[in-house]
Amino acid sequence: MRPADPATLYPQHLAVLCARADEALSRSGHDHLLIPSGRRHYQVFDDRDYPFAVNPHFKHWVPLTQVTDSWLVYTPGQRPKLVYLQPFDYWHVxxxxxxGWWVEHVDVHVIRTPEEALPLLPGPPSRCAILGEAQSTLGAYQPNNPPAALDYLHYQRSYKTPYELALMRQAQRIAAHAHRAAERAFRAxxxxxxxxxxxxxxxxxxxTEVPYQNIVALNEHGAVLHYTQLDRDPPAERRSFLIDAGASCCGYAADITRTYAADPGGEFQAMIDAVDAAQQAMCAAVRAGxxxxQLHxxxxxxxxGILREFGVLRVSPEAALATGVSAAFFPHGLGHPIGLQVHDVAGFAASDxxxxxxxxxxxxxxxxxRVLEPGMVVTIExxxxxxxxxxxxxxxxxxxxAVDWARVDFFRPYGGIRIEDNVLCTGDAPENLxxxxFVAQ
Structure with a gap:
C-alpha cells in the first residue's frame, strides 16, 4: 500500500485545527490565538545555545521545526497567518x-527581525490566547496559556487527523530502517x-533531530531504563542489546524499542520471544473502550507469568502483583500517548x-x-x-x-528486555504502526 500524501490531507487537518481553535477561544474568552514558535535558550555565562525545540502547538499547524521567533496567528473566520522570521544573518544558515504542501493554505508574512512581528499581531494582547513559554514574550505579548484553552486543545490533540497519521507512519518507516542498521552493527x-x-x-x-536521546545498551546496561552513556569500546563479550530509539517526520515522533540476544538459541532469546508474543497480544488489546x-x-x-515460566518467580503472577514484587521486574508504565511529542499531552486528562x-x-x-478512543495513538512497551x-x-x-535468586543471577548479565510498538486505536481492530x-525493510 502506497503511503498517503500529506499534501492531500493537510487542508482537512487545518480545518480541524481551526474548528478546535474556535472552540478553545470561546471557552477561554479570547478573540485571537497566537502561538510563538519559540526562542533559543543560551547556556549560562556563554553565548552557546542549546538545541532548539519548537513549540509543539506551532508545529501542529505548520510543519516547521527549526524556525525561531516566528508566530502562528489565528482569528476565527480568517485564514491562519504565519509570521515567519528570515533574519539577515551571516553566523547561521x-x-x-x-x-511545500502547506504554504498555499496560510497567509505568510516574512520578517527580518523578531520585533517586526509586533505590527502583524492582533491586539490588544489581553484579547489574545498566547500559547508558549515565557521566554517567547515579545513586547506586551506574553504567553498566558489560558487553562480553558489548553485543556481543550491538549485533550483534542489525542485524536490524530489523517494528515498526522501519515506523518507518523513515515516516522515509523525511518525509525525501522535505522533499527535494522543498528541490529546489523550489534551483530558485527x-x-x-x-x-x-x-x-x-x-x-x-x-x-538533535531524533525525537529523544537514543538508548543503546549492551549487556547489563539494558537494566538502566534510560541508559544513554554509550561506551566507546565494545564489551569483551556480547550477550544482549536493547535499543530504544525513534525518528521524526515534520515534527511527529516514532518511539520504538527492540531487544536482541547474541545467542539466538539461548534462554535469553527464548525470554525475548515470550515477551514479544505477550507484547503483540497487548497491542491487540488497544481497542476503543x-x-x-487495566491494560497496564x-x-x-x-x-x-513469563518470569514464572522461566523459573525466576516462585509465586503466582497475582501474588507478585499484590505484593509489589512485579514492580521490581517491570518498574515503568505500559506506555504513553505519542504524536507531536514523544510523551504527548493529556495522558491523564479526565475531560476537555x-x-x-x-x-x-x-x-x-x-x-x-485514559479510556482509549478511536484516533488515539499510544505506545505499548x-x-x-x-x-x-x-x-x-x-x-x-x-x-x-518469591524469587529464585539463582535464576536472577543467570539473567542479570543480560540486563533486560523491552519491546515497544506505536499503536493506533480505531473503531475496530487496532493498527500497529x-x-x-519493519516488514517493509
Missing amino acids: VPEAPS GASEFDIHLAYCAAARQDA ADYR VDAHLALM RGGTIERPPGHPYLRMT PGIYFIDLLLDEVKANGHAD TRPA
Whole structure:
C-alpha cells in the first residue's frame, strides 16, 4: 500500500485545527490565538545555545521545526497567518523561504527581525490566547496559556487527523530502517557509540533531530531504563542489546524499542520471544473502550507469568502483583500517548475541561490513564529487567522467598528486555504502526 500524501490531507487537518481553535477561544474568552514558535535558550555565562525545540502547538499547524521567533496567528473566520522570521544573518544558515504542501493554505508574512512581528499581531494582547513559554514574550505579548484553552486543545490533540497519521507512519518507516542498521552493527560487534552512529546515519537524523536521546545498551546496561552513556569500546563479550530509539517526520515522533540476544538459541532469546508474543497480544488489546490502566495491570500479570515460566518467580503472577514484587521486574508504565511529542499531552486528562484520572495505587510511573478512543495513538512497551536496586528492595520488604535468586543471577548479565510498538486505536481492530514498517525493510 502506497503511503498517503500529506499534501492531500493537510487542508482537512487545518480545518480541524481551526474548528478546535474556535472552540478553545470561546471557552477561554479570547478573540485571537497566537502561538510563538519559540526562542533559543543560551547556556549560562556563554553565548552557546542549546538545541532548539519548537513549540509543539506551532508545529501542529505548520510543519516547521527549526524556525525561531516566528508566530502562528489565528482569528476565527480568517485564514491562519504565519509570521515567519528570515533574519539577515551571516553566523547561521538563514531559513529558506516557506515552501511545500502547506504554504498555499496560510497567509505568510516574512520578517527580518523578531520585533517586526509586533505590527502583524492582533491586539490588544489581553484579547489574545498566547500559547508558549515565557521566554517567547515579545513586547506586551506574553504567553498566558489560558487553562480553558489548553485543556481543550491538549485533550483534542489525542485524536490524530489523517494528515498526522501519515506523518507518523513515515516516522515509523525511518525509525525501522535505522533499527535494522543498528541490529546489523550489534551483530558485527560494534560498540554502543558506534551502534548509535549507525542508527543516526541510517535515519539521516543527528542526535538533535531524533525525537529523544537514543538508548543503546549492551549487556547489563539494558537494566538502566534510560541508559544513554554509550561506551566507546565494545564489551569483551556480547550477550544482549536493547535499543530504544525513534525518528521524526515534520515534527511527529516514532518511539520504538527492540531487544536482541547474541545467542539466538539461548534462554535469553527464548525470554525475548515470550515477551514479544505477550507484547503483540497487548497491542491487540488497544481497542476503543479499553481502560489503559487495566491494560497496564494486565501487562504486569502477563510478564510475571513469563518470569514464572522461566523459573525466576516462585509465586503466582497475582501474588507478585499484590505484593509489589512485579514492580521490581517491570518498574515503568505500559506506555504513553505519542504524536507531536514523544510523551504527548493529556495522558491523564479526565475531560476537555480539565481534571485528572489518577494512576492505580502502586504504579507511580504510568503515563496514561485514559479510556482509549478511536484516533488515539499510544505506545505499548512492556519490559522485564534485572535491576539490583529494585531486587534488593524485594529482599528488604520480606519477599525474598518469591524469587529464585539463582535464576536472577543467570539473567542479570543480560540486563533486560523491552519491546515497544506505536499503536493506533480505531473503531475496530487496532493498527500497529510499527510492525509493518519493519516488514517493509
